[in-house]
Amino acid sequence: MAKDDQNNPPSLDDLDARLRAARDGAERSSGKRPPDKSAASPLVGMAMRAGVELVAGVGVGTAAGYGLDKWLDTSPWLLIVFFLVGAAAGMLNAYRAVSGIGMALGYRRGTDDDASGNGRGGE
Amino acid sequence: MASPVEQFKLKPLLPLEVGGLDLSYTTSALWMTITVIGVTAFLTLSMRGGRLVPGRWQSMAEMSYEFIAGMVRENVGNEGRQYFPLVLTLFLFILFGNLMGMIPYPYTFTSQIIVTFAMAFAIFIGVTILGLVKHGLHFFTLFFPSGTPIALAPVLIPIEVISYFVRPVSLSVRLFANMMAGHTMMKVFGGFVVALGIFGVAPMVLIVALTGFEILVAVLQAYVFAMLTCMYLNDAIHLH
Numbered sequence: 001m002a003k004d005d006q007n008n009p010p011s012l013d014d015l016d017a018r019l020r021a022a023r024d025g026a027e028r029s030s031g032k033r034p035p036d037k038s039a040a041s042p043l044v045g046m047a048m049r050a051g052v053e054l055v056a057g058v059g060v061g062t063a064a065g066y067g068l069d070k071w072l073d074t075s076p077w078l079l080i081v082f083f084l085v086g087a088a089a090g091m092l093n094a095y096r097a098v099s100g101i102g103m104a105l106g107y108r109r110g111t112d113d114d115a116s117g118n119g120r121g122g123e
Numbered sequence: 124m125a126s127p128v129e130q131f132k133l134k135p136l137l138p139l140e141v142g143g144l145d146l147s148y149t150t151s152a153l154w155m156t157i158t159v160i161g162v163t164a165f166l167t168l169s170m171r172g173g174r175l176v177p178g179r180w181q182s183m184a185e186m187s188y189e190f191i192a193g194m195v196r197e198n199v200g201n202e203g204r205q206y207f208p209l210v211l212t213l214f215l216f217i218l219f220g221n222l223m224g225m226i227p228y229p230y231t232f233t234s235q236i237i238v239t240f241a242m243a244f245a246i247f248i249g250v251t252i253l254g255l256v257k258h259g260l261h262f263f264t265l266f267f268p269s270g271t272p273i274a275l276a277p278v279l280i281p282i283e284v285i286s287y288f289v290r291p292v293s294l295s296v297r298l299f300a301n302m303m304a305g306h307t308m309m310k311v312f313g314g315f316v317v318a319l320g321i322f323g324v325a326p327m328v329l330i331v332a333l334t335g336f337e338i339l340v341a342v343l344q345a346y347v348f349a350m351l352t353c354m355y356l357n358d359a360i361h362l363h
Contacts, residue, residue: 049293049297049347052293052296052297052300053289053293055296056289056292056293056296057285057286057289057293059292060285060288060289060292061285064285064288082285085281085282085285086285086289088282088285089282089283089285089286089289090286090289092282092286093286093289093293
């Protein structure tokens, strides 16, 4: 290939066109890229994620509540509130992990799954 | 016989104390150093030839490069390209650490919560700063997506804030727990083999299967870590 270019240097227009074609190709292939080898792993990964999310949510909520209680001297009210909020956050995160919305906060991501490459950059 | 958690004990190799802080060079640090050297050697040596038709090593290096490049492009889009080195470094560091832990004797540094938490927390801080710099105060709409009834705000915002702060914890705990549980389990079954004498064949068969499973987990957890880094980056960059 290198030899080819040396013998016959392509015009800039030609190069431009080829670059554009290559870039288009790259973008298109990123969109419909089949989830070949990673087809199984996201599923297993997701299954493993859900459990951790539940526990981490409760843990972080409780820790935050405990810390704030210590600081503001409101024991035990913030602990109780943050435990519940943390549990809710954990469930939310687990639900998101499983439903394929990823870890996205806020959601509102429309239908995503495979064609995410261009869909996510939307907004 | 040594206890199953004996393997996670840190041994200081070069005792060092600076201002009351224990900065000893431990087994964990040693294996992190080896991992960094190993990854660097893997990438540079295998690409040294730079052939058009890759050999085995070059092929492996190119595959890991393209795998992460594809992951970044799919999950973050074109703007994510500048963060590709970060994701690739993280992925290879964790992958090598996990896989080396599967060889007898090396220390699995990813089974230390502080190691994984340091990585996860650095990502968390970096992503938050990135989001704030890129979007300013608009970044906080992440906690209250537009289109949600305003009456839900007092409930939703605390939940979303907590679920944001859960990220570094769940990211680090996931990797650490998987590695630690796996290695403990293998050690326990290894103990059974010795303790059961002739009947130790049964746990031995199990251990073979378990080793295969642990290698799967090692690769998978590196993948999940890199994947979630991409998702966090995507959140910070696009805010959806």
